[in-house]
Amino acid sequence: MRCAGIVAFNPEIERLRANLRATAPQVRQVFVYDNGSANAQDVRALCEGEFDNVHVIADTENRGIAFALNQLLAAAHDGGYAHILMLDQDSVPTEGMCDELERHLSGDVAMVSPFILDRNRMTMEEYRAMTMPPLERLTHAAKHGAITSGTLNDVEAALVVGGFDDALFIDYVDFDFNERLLLNGYTIVKDNRACLIHEKGKSEKTFVRVPRRGPGDKIVWQPLYKLGYGPIRCYYQARNRVIFWKKYHRWTGLEGLTEIPMLMVLSLVFEGHRVAKLSAYCRGIRDGVRMHIEEYRK
Structure with a gap:
């Protein structure tokens, strides 16, 4: 049921x-x-x-x-x-x-x-x-x-x-x-x-194309999309990726962390309210680093 x-x-x-x-x-x-x-x-x-x-x-x-x-x-x-x-x-x-x-x-x-x-x-x-x-x-x-x-x-x-x-x-x-x-x-x-x-955010296509793996692991060039999130969401995007890494890095490596620079670049190059968003990303990284997070144990 x-x-x-x-x-x-x-x-x-x-x-x-x-x-x-x-x-x-x-x-x-x-x-x-x-x-x-x-x-x-x-x-x-x-x-x-x-x-x-x-x-x-x-x-x-x-x-x-x-x-x-x-x-x-x-x-x-x-x-x-x-x-x-x-x-x-x-x-x-x-x-x-x-x-x-x-x-x-x-x-x-x-x-x-x-x-x-x-x-x-x-x-x-x-x-x-x-x-x-x-x-x-x-x-x-x-x-x-x-x-x-x-x-x-x-x-x-x-x-x-x-x-x-x-x-x-x-x-x-x-x-x-x-x-x-x-x-x-x-x-x-x-x-x-x-x-x-x-609908993921307010996705809009940019003029940039990046290589991604398509069906059969074939590399295809696809458009890069901006997400249009506000500063509050930018904060949590950064903070929670740091938290995820601190909890699970033994199994996930740098998964999550590597996305933060790309998210920041997308916001700074293609979106408005750049200063507010950059500040939110930086505060998110800072707070994620400062937070006491216990490493996950099975």
């Missing part, structure tokens, strides 16, 4: 409506955790006024996405659900996505991720024309890893590894959780036959 969990914070109501219309028919129940939204009344009116199987869990302040995800896990556990589909407020599952993902959620497989179709980077036609292996086993938590949105998770396994780290607040929350799953012997797979329509 499966449910879905959606974290909402000041959502665009029409986008949230599209999410719920796609999600509600695919699960027994949808839990929406409202993280202190300014439009909380509109969120509740939509969820409980238009859908029979959507329940709102309301908070009065924004405690971060990690805290919200843990509340959704608790709701799934208390409701007797074995599996939970985690979603961002603006993600839209395609038809049959949950059924496809659940085919693989057994044994030591604790998480199944769909293909993530970023609506700012790719069309559905381009996705359908791609040549990919139908199923991939993900061996890294962060590098080509699974973001939380769209994943179908084994509730018991998620709770066994401690759920999500509240201290991270936002950014790298998913990869920190993934790493603990992997280190505890669980498997994460990606089903490219299932597709989630998603």
